[in-house]
Amino acid sequence: MDRRTFVKRTCIGSAGLFLGGLPALAGDEVALPQPPPIHVHETHSEKQSPLRMPGLYPGRVVEIADARVIVRNRVSQATVHEMLEHAIRELTGESSPLAAWAKFIQPADIVGIKINPSGAPACYSSPELVREIVSAVQSVGVPARNIIVFDRFGYEMDLGSCQLLVQPGVRVVGVQDSKLDTSGYDGNVYCEAVFFGEWETRSYMASIVSSGVDKIINVPTMKDHSASGVTGCLKNLAYGSFNNVARSHKQPYSFTNPLIGVMCSVEPLRSKAVLNIMDGMRMVWHGGPLTQNPDFIYPAGILLLSTDPVAMDSIELEAIDTKRRERGAPSVRVHDPTSLTTNQHEFYTDASKNLYYRQPGHIAAAGKLGLGVADVKQIDHRKLQLT
Amino acid sequence: METMKTDYAAGGAAPQGDWVTLLKDNTRTGGFGAPSLPSPAAARWQSRVGSSIRGAPVLGQGALYATTTGGDLHAVNTDNGRTRWQFHAGGAIHSTPALHGENVLFGCDDGKVYCVKAVSGEKTWEFKTDGEVWASPVAREDAIFFGSADAHMYSLEAASGKLRWKQTLGGRIYATAYAAEKQIYIGCGDGHMHSLNSASGKILWSTATENGIDSSPALVGDTVLFGSEDFFLYALDAGTGAVRWKYETGLGIASSPAVQGDLAVVGSKDGNLYALEVATGKLRWKTGVGEVVTAPPVFGDSIIYIQSWGLLALESATGKVLWRAALGAGVQSAPVISGRTIFLASNGGELYALE
Numbered sequence: 247m248d249r250r251t252f253v254k255r256t257c258i259g260s261a262g263l264f265l266g267g268l269p270a271l272a273g274d275e276v277a278l279p280q281p282p283p284i285h286v287h288e289t290h291s292e293k294q295s296p297l298r299m300p301g302l303y304p305g306r307v308v309e310i311a312d313a314r315v316i317v318r319n320r321v322s323q324a325t326v327h328e329m330l331e332h333a334i335r336e337l338t339g340e341s342s343p344l345a346a347w348a349k350f351i352q353p354a355d356i357v358g359i360k361i362n363p364s365g366a367p368a369c370y371s372s373p374e375l376v377r378e379i380v381s382a383v384q385s386v387g388v389p390a391r392n393i394i395v396f397d398r399f400g401y402e403m404d405l406g407s408c409q410l411l412v413q414p415g416v417r418v419v420g421v422q423d424s425k426l427d428t429s430g431y432d433g434n435v436y437c438e439a440v441f442f443g444e445w446e447t448r449s450y451m452a453s454i455v456s457s458g459v460d461k462i463i464n465v466p467t468m469k470d471h472s473a474s475g476v477t478g479c480l481k482n483l484a485y486g487s488f489n490n491v492a493r494s495h496k497q498p499y500s501f502t503n504p505l506i507g508v509m510c511s512v513e514p515l516r517s518k519a520v521l522n523i524m525d526g527m528r529m530v531w532h533g534g535p536l537t538q539n540p541d542f543i544y545p546a547g548i549l550l551l552s553t554d555p556v557a558m559d560s561i562e563l564e565a566i567d568t569k570r571r572e573r574g575a576p577s578v579r580v581h582d583p584t585s586l587t588t589n590q591h592e593f594y595t596d597a598s599k600n601l602y603y604r605q606p607g608h609i610a611a612a613g614k615l616g617l618g619v620a621d622v623k624q625i626d627h628r629k630l631q632l633t
Numbered sequence: 634m635e636t637m638k639t640d641y642a643a644g645g646a647a648p649q650g651d652w653v654t655l656l657k658d659n660t661r662t663g664g665f666g667a668p669s670l671p672s673p674a675a676a677r678w679q680s681r682v683g684s685s686i687r688g689a690p691v692l693g694q695g696a697l698y699a700t701t702t703g704g705d706l707h708a709v710n711t712d713n714g715r716t717r718w719q720f721h722a723g724g725a726i727h728s729t730p731a732l733h734g735e736n737v738l739f740g741c742d743d744g745k746v747y748c749v750k751a752v753s754g755e756k757t758w759e760f761k762t763d764g765e766v767w768a769s770p771v772a773r774e775d776a777i778f779f780g781s782a783d784a785h786m787y788s789l790e791a792a793s794g795k796l797r798w799k800q801t802l803g804g805r806i807y808a809t810a811y812a813a814e815k816q817i818y819i820g821c822g823d824g825h826m827h828s829l830n831s832a833s834g835k836i837l838w839s840t841a842t843e844n845g846i847d848s849s850p851a852l853v854g855d856t857v858l859f860g861s862e863d864f865f866l867y868a869l870d871a872g873t874g875a876v877r878w879k880y881e882t883g884l885g886i887a888s889s890p891a892v893q894g895d896l897a898v899v900g901s902k903d904g905n906l907y908a909l910e911v912a913t914g915k916l917r918w919k920t921g922v923g924e925v926v927t928a929p930p931v932f933g934d935s936i937i938y939i940q941s942w943g944l945l946a947l948e949s950a951t952g953k954v955l956w957r958a959a960l961g962a963g964v965q966s967a968p969v970i971s972g973r974t975i976f977l978a979s980n981g982g983e984l985y986a987l988e
Contacts, residue, residue: 319884320843320863367884367902367925373845400702400725401685401980405902405925407862407887410807410822411845414764414784423685423702423725538904538924 276581278603281501284439288512289456297461298517299510301553302349305619305626307561308336308551309526312632316527316545321374326549329632330378330523333551336628344385350520350553351461353387358459358518359395362467362482366406368538369528371465373411375549379463379523380413390415396454398422398486421452422489431489432456437509442496449488455515462519464555468526468546469534470566472593474502475578475606477535478562479522479555480617484509495602498586503605507612510555516617522558524550531569532597539594544569556618557625559609564622573597578604652692652969653732655769655809655849656891656929669936672946672956673975673987680714682707686978688729688739688769689929689967693751697969698737699978700726706739706747708754709984711971718754722747724765729809733772733791740766746779746787748794758794762787764805768849773812776831780806780819786827788817788834798834802827809849809889811857816871818857820846826859826867828874838874842867847887849929851897853911858897860886866899866907868914878914882907889929891937893949898937900926906939908952918952929967938968944977944987960985 296302310333315325331343340346351357359379361371376395383393393416397403400420409418421430431450438448455462466482473495474481484506485491494501510516526548533542546565552558567577575597576585587599613620652658684703691698696717697709702725708717724743731738736748736757742765748757764782771778776797777789782805788797804822811818816837817829822845828837843863850859856877857869862885868877883903890899896917898908904924908917923941931938936955937947944958960977969976975987 401687404687405927407807407845407847407885409765409767409782410805410847411862412805412822414782414805414822427684 276583276603278581279499281504282439282441284437284505284508286508286512287434287436287438289435289514295517297350297520297553299519299555300557300618301520303337303553305554305557305624306337306552306628307554307557307625308333308628308630309548309561310336310630310632311548313547314633315547319545321372321527323374323377326372326374326378329549330375330382332630332632333549334382336630337551343382347382347386350463351383351386351388355388355460356392356394356458357383357388358454358462359393360462360464360482360486361395361397361403361408362465362477362486363397363399363402363406363408364535365467365469365530365537366402368540369467369469369530369543370406371467371525372527373406373408375523375525375527376408376412376465379465380416383463391417393417394419394454394459396421398452398489419454421454428489430454435512437488437505437512439505441494441501444493446490446493449490449509451512451515452487452489455487455518459518464519464522466522466524467528467530468524468562468565469530470532470570470578471534471604472601473500473605474506474608475604476559476563476566478524478559480506480510480559480609480612483515483519483555487515497588498602500602500605503608504611506608507615507617510612510617511615519555520553522550522552522555524558524562526550526562526565529566529569531566531573532575533594537594542597554618556609556613556620560620560622560625561627563606563609570597578606651694651732652971654691654771655689655729655731656889656931656967659771659773659812669933670946670970670973670975673958675988676960677974677986677988678714680709680716680984681982682709682716682984684982685980686966686982686984687727687980690969690976690978690984691730691732692969692971692976693732696751697976697984698730698732698751699984700728700730700739701982702726704741706730706737706749706754708751711974711976711986714984714986720747720749720754720756727767729769731770731772733777738770738772738777740768740770740779744781744783746770746777746789746794760787760789760794760796767807769809771810771812773831778810778812778817778831780808780810780821782806786810786817786819786829786834788831800829800834800836804845807847811850811852813852813871818850818852818871820848820850820859820861822846824861824863826850826857826869826874828871840869840874840876844885847885848899849889851890851892853892853897856911858890858892858911860888860890860899860901862886864901866890866897866909868911880907880909880914880916887927891930891932893932896949898930898932898949900928900930900939900941902927906930906937906947906952908949920947920952920954922947922954931967931970933970938970938975940966940968940977944968944975958987960987
């Protein structure tokens, strides 16, 4: 295998993992199937990057809020600019935004900005935020042609007009245009497992991740997810970088735990994803990731910044479960057979219903793999309020 | 071999039955005059032409022309759905093709606009820009107009592909231009609607909206209509760019408006189709047709057709949904209507002839 390694990641089920700050459940209400072993075929790293997950600031999460950032469901470009500048300085301790960005990006880098267009147009990585990130990366000295905004699905980016709304010169790439298109994936980097007896047992890493970019700035959204519990940094990187991932769910079960964490641990993804900027300006607290129902989209008006995807997702999980409690919806941690439905309409209109037994334990599992801090008591959660 | 008529190239209506560019012809009639068809009973044929189809097909001389994200332009026989020829370009294609004289024009993600012979697929010329071209090239008389993601608007000589002029604008261009006799109207990713002198490319006026413009404009008398990602449908004075009225929808508007008489119909990403009076912007009706609408509507005599993960037909006077066909799973494409046949393209790379 020369410069590749073939390893089996420790299989970590949800049972027994630390669940974070909310009261732990007495136990699963139902017996869930145990996940199978996942084999990883990855690039061998001669030298590990100091920026690799959990990055320069393990356990530190900066949350910045500004009530002006969402007005009548529109994002204020000027306010996003201000929020991002404050937050990046707080994260790094640098006095200038330029010095802060230079901690992560060098002028010679080819920089990928991994957005999450699932759920567009109602809730996706806001073009206003993406534009600010592009400008910041350019300020370090990276030319526009070396900045690539990308996701797996071009048609989802179309729905958000993502291509139109970024600066000229920046490349916008959808890795695949149809479900069966595998041309944009690297045959040498993959995760292999059999979850439900499927024939296609491999999930390949996108070539743009394995060899197309030097650094990745991850721009997830803040959402409930019917299978994984929440979709944040980890899921946006994992299921947004590997193909053939929907096979990890089969109603009512999901093996997003531990597949998400395992995928994020695969090199070179782990080393390249140097910064996470979560778009929490709109928060989907039910119906994620695709809902267009405004009843379940809350204008939270926040951004979260961290190099530690596990810590950030742990904070996200708290926030979404808190919002669900406020609205009388069950926790995403609950595995209650009576909450299940196979009726999509019911799921998209009733917050007490879900399609799967959600697996928010994937965050703690990623922590066990060394990707970050999952215990909210150990997280340095810094809250800033602009107005 | 018979050649195509060119009388529509001056900006008028296309020959009966032909559908030569986005929304039928350069007047953007959206098919007005096409028969109002009942719910299709069956697909006369279905043809898979490869990967996803994002642009709308066009029709001329018994062939349907469709582009794919796999990088191919297909000429398909309308009688049986068989491919007559296919032309492979240098990148994915999102552009709706346009027929002009004996040629088919389309833009490509490799930054080029290609001109190929409609009868054979043989390349006549190509022109390179520095960004992908998703817009449909618009032909008027001897000139071609299109915008590129490189933030420039271009005009070429139709016969040779030689540059006539090039104008720098402030953002990426994905919308298709409207070419009037002396003015070009084009929306831009920086949120501005521009009017350019069609002979020189000089900017005559620019009007700002609050977000990018993905919607291709329509010209009705002296009013320019278009949607913006700032959620509004705008009506501007075509001579000055002054805002006459604007109407707020629930999300951004990428759909291009279609106009029939005094009625403008446009889809919004909020999932609704809106019908407004052109003169005043007063809402006549609003109908939910899906979760997201980004395709342009198409007019029949008394029916409006819209693709939103399927094909819907609405009564144009009231907005009442008359029928739905669960085919044509596209949200960017638009149907082509010819006689009693509806041609559809889907995100899954299928073409359908429905009757």
